[in-house]
Amino acid sequence: MVAEGVEFRVNHVVGPAPLGAGNAAAQTVDPSRLLEDFDAVVLAGGAEQPRDLPVPGRELDGVHLAMDFLPLQNRRVAGDGGVPELWAKDKRVVVIGGGDTGSDCVGTSNRHGARSVTQLELLPMPPDPERNPAWPYWPTRLRTSSSHEEGCERDWSIATKAFVGGKEDRVTAVKVVRLEWKSGKPAEVPGSEFTLPADLVLLAMGFVSPWASVLESFGVERDARGNAKAATDGAGSYATSVPKVFAAGDMRRGQSLVVWAIREGRQCARAVDEFLTGTSDLPR
Numbered sequence: 001m002v003a004e005g006v007e008f009r010v011n012h013v014v015g016p017a018p019l020g021a022g023n024a025a026a027q028t029v030d031p032s033r034l035l036e037d038f039d040a041v042v043l044a045g046g047a048e049q050p051r052d053l054p055v056p057g058r059e060l061d062g063v064h065l066a067m068d069f070l071p072l073q074n075r076r077v078a079g080d081g082g083v084p085e086l087w088a089k090d091k092r093v094v095v096i097g098g099g100d101t102g103s104d105c106v107g108t109s110n111r112h113g114a115r116s117v118t119q120l121e122l123l124p125m126p127p128d129p130e131r132n133p134a135w136p137y138w139p140t141r142l143r144t145s146s147s148h149e150e151g152c153e154r155d156w157s158i159a160t161k162a163f164v165g166g167k168e169d170r171v172t173a174v175k176v177v178r179l180e181w182k183s184g185k186p187a188e189v190p191g192s193e194f195t196l197p198a199d200l201v202l203l204a205m206g207f208v209s210p211w212a213s214v215l216e217s218f219g220v221e222r223d224a225r226g227n228a229k230a231a232t233d234g235a236g237s238y239a240t241s242v243p244k245v246f247a248a249g250d251m252r253r254g255q256s257l258v259v260w261a262i263r264e265g266r267q268c269a270r271a272v273d274e275f276l277t278g279t280s281d282l283p284r
């Protein structure tokens with residue numbers, strides 16, 4: 001890509017965005033400069049705004065968002081210097097959130113040498129893979145990753161009530177309660193509260209949307225879920241409400257999968273090519 005003439009500027013954050021997972025940028029770029037200097041702009045900044053858990057004790061030391069923890073390991077493996085010292089070694093780790101990001105937290109904590117790893121999920125335990133709901137229902141199934149197989153206690157239908165602090169405002173435990181789900185709605189089971197000891201809590205409850213500030217700084221219209229609003233088909237595909245500004249990947253569709261990001265990136269490239277030259281030979 002460099003040989004083709006692409007100029008990469010790393011460590012630059014566009015707009016007033018809070019710094020995201022992979023972006024430890026020191027330098028900022030004013031969106032209006034991009035609009036002045038370039039004929040097309042593609043917003044492909046991902047959907048990095050995490051779902052938080054604003055319960056008492058959230059501010060305690062040792063309670064971290066998953067993406068404050070996971071990328072550090074990628075940076076260590078890549079040989080980066082100056083990586084913050086946040087480790088699970090010898091700690092009782094509680095991972096809140098039963099999805100893929102939670103599974104990554106389980107695996108990384110085990111590889112760090114955690115003393116124990118417990119993963120909690122708000123929703124009920126999904127059905128056994130052998131007893132999948134029939135089409136057209138979404139195949140919600142219990143998934144056990146290699147991370148779980150390396151060691152993890154898992155519990156479902158659990159709501160977190162509070163984080164308990166000890167000396168120097170460090171987390172020492174998580175207060176939780178069991179839930180009963182009826183007609184898709186949760187109710188706390190009276191008397192079911194219990195406390196789990198914890199030295200490190202990782203919040204992995206999914207991602208809400210892209211950082212709103214990036215889209216706002218371009219004046220781009222957002223859809224009901226807060227993503228950049230742009231269609232994928234027809235005339236003006238991948239174009240946002242702002243002339244010459246396009247959006248693709250998680251920033252357009254919300255937190256998703258790499259395969260979708262690749263597909264959207266390719267289709268968006270074709271849409272931009274058509275916009276700039278009136279035609280395109282690129283695949284769709």
Ligand SMILES: Cc1cc2nc3c(=O)[nH]c(=O)nc-3n(C[C@H](O)[C@H](O)[C@H](O)COP(=O)(O)OP(=O)(O)OC[C@H]3O[C@@H](n4cnc5c(N)ncnc54)[C@H](O)[C@@H]3O)c2cc1C
Nearest residue numbers: 013014017020022023044045046101249250256257258261
């Ligand atoms: C923990 C975790 C595990 C995952 N595991 C899988 C998996 O196993 N398989 C799978 O298919 N998908 C997985 N996903 C989802 C997958 O990573 C995303 O769907 C995919 O990376 C989206 O690609 P993207 O290019 O749209 O955005 P991203 O890959 O999120 O890239 C966005 C980039 O933009 C940068 N950026 C954001 N804002 C700005 C700004 N204002 N200025 C400059 N730069 C900015 C970010 O730093 C980032 O580098 C996982 C996601 C997470 C969080």
